[in-house]
Amino acid sequence: GITRHYDFNIQMANVTRLCATKSIVTVNGQFPGPELIAREGDRVHVRVTNHVAHNMSIHWHGIRQMRTGWADGPAYVTQCPIQKGQTYVYKFTITAQRGTLWWHAHISWFRSTVYGAIVILPKLGVPYPxxxxxxxxxxxxxxxxxxxxxxxxxxxxxxxxxxxxxxxxxxxxxxxxxxxxxxxxxxxxxxxxxxxxxxxxxxxxxxxxxxxxxxxxxxxxxxxxxxxxxxxxxxxxxxxxxxxxxxxxxxxxxxxxxxxxxxxxxxxxxxxxxxxxxxxxxxxxxxxxxxxxxxxxxxxxxxxxxxxxxxxxxxxxxxxxxxxxxSLATKQYPAAVPQSVDRRFFFTIGLGTLPCPKNMTCQGPNGTQFAAAVNNVSLVLPSMALLQSHFTGLTSGVYAANFPAMPLSPFNYTGTPPNNTHVATGTKLLALSFNTSVELVMQDTSILGIESHPLHLHGFNFFVVGQGFGNYDAVNDPDKFNLVDPVERNTVGVPAGGWVAIRFLADNPGVWFMHCHLEVHTTWGLRMAWQGQGGSKSSQKLLPPPSDMPKC
Ligand code: C2O
Structure with a gap:
């Protein structure tokens, strides 16, 4: 592969839509932003310079980022934001992926205007299937x-x-x-x-x-x-x-x-x-x-x-x-579905509430504040990057590696909601040792009504081995799992009032965000992070942080 260089200048631009002009954050003054084109196997260097008054970070949505978590982009997860006047060069390699992905701002709601396509062509001379x-x-x-x-x-x-x-x-x-x-x-x-x-x-x-x-x-x-x-x-x-x-x-x-x-x-x-x-x-x-x-x-x-x-x-x-x-599941494009499972997790995915802070009048049910959570934990992002803290081992006061493998308060997920809709806030990671094969069932809850949630996992692709409605049945549902040709992807809908089961191999060391891609739910806390440990070989470890990493 070759190295492709891009310059992204974060700058304001005036755009008129629906008969009204507003100033929006853009890349290079373009809306939507510029398209990235690369071939499978290429290296990509994107030099991002922030010229606006808002902190910024860019995520390359769906790019595996093998051992290059520093270039993944979610603010306060893998990096501190790029502040006004600063430049950060995202460097990554496109490994065994071909088709379409995209990039977007990964801080607050700036992705409303800061986004563009990533086109990944197959290797030269390799035809489409x-x-x-x-x-x-x-x-x-x-x-x-x-x-x-x-x-x-x-x-x-x-x-x-x-x-x-x-x-x-x-x-x-x-x-x-x-x-x-x-x-x-x-x-x-x-x-x-x-x-x-x-x-x-x-x-x-x-x-x-x-x-x-x-x-x-x-x-x-x-x-x-x-x-x-x-x-x-x-x-x-x-x-x-x-x-x-x-x-x-x-x-x-x-x-x-x-x-x-x-x-x-x-x-x-x-x-x-x-x-x-x-x-x-x-x-x-x-x-x-x-x-x-x-x-x-x-x-x-x-x-x-x-x-x-x-x-x-x-x-x-x-x-x-x-x-x-x-999945195609052919000789040339096999579906590498983990056939056995080392660790099983069950996550509830849904909305909930938080007690209304004293200085606020909240608009949630019964005067509460809207919240959302995974296994009752509504993730609060720290004021430094989780990945940095994971890498240096200085985790105290930043996060605890005790994210629950099961919901804290089990109930009938799709039946009558519980009286207590409160979730807990916290900054917890779920540690996975290198090459663990994971099965994760995500169950929609009915706490504030049933809703479909598109869950996105950074750093990995996963296989969607099963899905269904109602409460997941851990005894009978696994018999129906597709371990032959399930679709492989990075974002999957947890069905409204149902569940989805995915499998993936934890072969990528780093801190990997997982969240609902409905921005309002992410804002309310429907997000968690995995802590992928490296292996014993040096080729199985997270690379050291680049010298131009922004500081918080
Ligand atoms: Cu496309 Cu974490 O997002």
Missing amino acids: FPAPHKELTPVIFGEWWLSDTEAIVSTALKVGGAPNISDAFTINGLPGPLYNCSAKDTFKLKVEPGKTYLLRLINAALNDELFFSVANHTLTVVEVDAVYVKPFTVRTLVISPGQTTNVLLATKPAYPRANFYMFARPYSTIRPGTFDNSTVAGILEYHNPGSPSASSFDKALPIFKPMLPYFNDTNFVTNFTTKLR
Whole structure:
């Protein structure tokens, strides 16, 4: 592989959407940010310089970061933030991954505007395991737009112990599209020609919403998720959760069509309408006639076709889709599913409450403060980086390695919620010795209603070996696990009112964050961290910190 160099200058830019201009944090003044392109096996150096008044850090979502945890990015987990005027060079290697990933700010809610695509091409001369597409299309990144400043929204929400405002629009590559007020000119157009097969990369960078996505009168063949190939299958609509990426093949009409086709994305949610943004971002699939390249099929006089999306809370649709995802599991792309398990963990994932601090009037149930937790522990980030403290061994006053392997107070998770909804705050890590094979069952709780949670694990890919509804049955459910071709990924939905079982090998030393990728839940504490120990060989140890690591 070669080394690819990128310069990321964090700077403010004025952007106008929905008829209002606001100053946002960007990379190089671009919104969405620049695309990173590399091949499997390449080294990537990204020189990030912070020119804004806010502390910053960038996460390379889904990049394994083998032994390079210092470059992972979550603020106060693997690094201190990059302060104004400082530069930090993220250095990592792309190991055995190919497809689409993405990068985003990993501090507070800055990822609302600081994000971009990572395109990982296969090694030179290695073909895709599916029919070669005629062309690649520009990646489609779903996002969310707020009229007001998201930092102000979050800090107000934290001060009043309530829920932050919901977004004002969804976007495709930063553009809300014609279904929003004064946004027809801000419509994403995907330009295609007839009779071709395109590779289309999809990224959900939205903060708080899982999304349905469909292109009218066209089918999508799913070939890869989270930079891992899957057995291809064809759908009209797909589901993509925040953090997830999906590559599809889009086959265009054989002949130049005299019609317009919209693409829509809209939330999947099991919570009450009104408590999430239920609006729709539309983009246009625009055909160009190869015979007369300047002509476009987008013409208001022509018929318009719109996709049909499932109802907002159609959990059956989601289950149907996610259970279709399977690893290729071929000789060339084997599924390295741990067949035996060294350690089993059971985590409850869900919302809860904290007692309202004295100086606040909280907006949670019965005057409490909203919170969220894993195994009743709502993670409080320290004021220095966990990884640093792990590396130096100076952990006292920073964290304790006593994260519970089981919930502290077991109950009927999907039945009647307990009277006491309180969670506990803490900074606890769960230690894993090198090469432990882990099975983790994550169970959604019903404490403040059932909800699907897209859980993201840093530093590892995992295999989704099982999922189901209701309470996990540790006696009978494991018999149904798929240990042959389960999908391998970095972000998985814990089903609303259900559970998901994953397996992974703890082969990457470092401190690895795991959290709900719905930003509001992360903010409320739905996050924990694993402490991956190194092995005895030097090639099994975390590398030392780079000399330009920012200081807290
Ligand atoms: Cu894409 Cu820790 O996040």
